[in-house]
Amino acid sequence: MALTKAQKRLLDAAREVGKEPGQSGKYLGRELSSLIGELATCEELDLRWEPSAGYDACTGKDRIQIKTRKSEPTPEVNPRGRLGRFGRKKPYSFDVAVYVELDENFNTSGIWRMPVDEVEALEDEKDKGIRGLHVGVFRSNAQEIFTS
Numbered sequence: 001m002a003l004t005k006a007q008k009r010l011l012d013a014a015r016e017v018g019k020e021p022g023q024s025g026k027y028l029g030r031e032l033s034s035l036i037g038e039l040a041t042c043e044e045l046d047l048r049w050e051p052s053a054g055y056d057a058c059t060g061k062d063r064i065q066i067k068t069r070k071s072e073p074t075p076e077v078n079p080r081g082r083l084g085r086f087g088r089k090k091p092y093s094f095d096v097a098v099y100v101e102l103d104e105n106f107n108t109s110g111i112w113r114m115p116v117d118e119v120e121a122l123e124d125e126k127d128k129g130i131r132g133l134h135v136g137v138f139r140s141n142a143q144e145i146f147t148s
Helices: 005-018 029-045 116-127 135-141
Strands: 048-052 055-058 063-070 096-102 108-115 143-147
Touching: 005 029, 029 048, 029 055, 029 063, 029 096, 029 108, 029 143, 096 116, 096 135, 108 116, 108 135, 116 135
Parallel strands: 063 096
Antiparallel strands: 048 055, 055 063, 096 108, 108 143
């Protein structure tokens, strides 16, 4: 289920373009980090990239929703930063939530996973269903499955 050749080229190109400065002087990576995170996670975990309403990838049996954060401007992602809500409506249409962190070069530095029922419970408890969990809350309650 690895990335197709075209998807691998897209990942490589997005990483390159992400390092280019835009007209405002800010790097374009902020706009591309979600796409890069999805593709990089699929590459690292041998998932099939299948973006659709409610999930981003699948294993054949599990539908996976991926959230991405990139370290910027510090070397590490701020644990107090927020992830967007994993599910926009209930019941959520995925089985597993995955959070991926990218380093300054858009390479995967860590991946965590959590079953959907645990995400729902945390979002209801910590977030009251409004803004999404803090990065640190997700990481501390999830299973780390990849580290560089």
